[in-house]
Each structure stands twice: as structure tokens, then as C-alpha cells.
Amino acid sequence: MRLTxxxxxxxxxxxxxxxxATNIAAEIDKSRKYINRRMGYLLDYELVTKVGPVEDTGLYEITDRGRLAYExxxxYHDEDIDFDDFLDELADQS
Incomplete structure (x- = not known):
């Protein structure tokens, strides 16, 4: 897992x-294109999810795993920890 x-x-x-995604881009001062790329990555690692009711609306929410990552x-930068495995362990304890 490579997070920025x-x-x-x-x-x-x-x-x-x-x-x-548009609002997130404005809030953290990044381009919409950049946010869309990062969202794909965050989706792959189940840190965020897309929500409807219409598919591909660009509406996202954080997952429980994403909350753990943020908290x-x-x-993340601890060299002795595989952050992905660390999150899995935390999720298993919940």
C-alpha cells in the first residue's frame, strides 16, 4: 500500500x-483529475467506497478500514510495520 x-x-x-470528488479537490487544493486518480487507488484498498443512488456520481464515503488508516x-511511516497488515489486524479486533 502506497499512500500519499x-x-x-x-x-x-x-x-x-x-x-x-469536486468538493474534496477544492478543500485540499488539488485538481479534480488528481483526486479521481487517488480515489481509484483508495477504492482498491477499500479505504473509501462510491455511493449512489446513481452509479458514477463521484460521491464517496470513508469505510471503516479508511477510518482506521486515518486514525x-x-x-504509516513506521518501517517496522506493514501498514496494510496492520489495518487488517485492527479490523479483526473490531
Whole structure:
């Protein structure tokens, strides 16, 4: 799992509730194109999910796994931890 500082900013925005990619881009001062690329990555790692009711609306929300990633973001750079496995362990404890 390769997360960027902006990925944690995105997760932080989504902690406040569902949001559109356009709004997230404006809030963290990134382009919509950049946010869309990162959202694909965050979706792959199940940190965010797309919500409807219409498919491909660009409306996202954070998952429980995403909340854990955000809450423990300081551990991401710990060389002794595989962050993906760390999140799995935390999720199993919940």
C-alpha cells in the first residue's frame, strides 16, 4: 500500500461525511483529475467506497478500514510495520 499525504487529507475530509470528488479537490487544493486518480487507488484498498443512488456520481464515503488508516496515520511511516497488515489486524479486533 502506497499512500500519499493527500490520501490522508482525502480520508480526513471524508471523516466529516460523504462528499463529491469536486468538493474534496477544492478543500485540499488539488485538481479534480488528481483526486479521481487517488480515489481509484483508495477504492482498491477499500479505504473509501462510491455511493449512489446513481452509479458514477463521484460521491464517496470513508469505510471503516479508511477510518482506521486515518486514525493511525502516524504509524504509516513506521518501517517496522506493514501498514496494510496492520489495518487488517485492527479490523479483526473490531
Amino acid at each position: 499525504p493527500a490520501d490522508f487529507e482525502i480520508l480526513g475530509v471524508l471523516r466529516d461525511g460523504r462528499n463529491l 493511525h496515520r502516524e504509524r
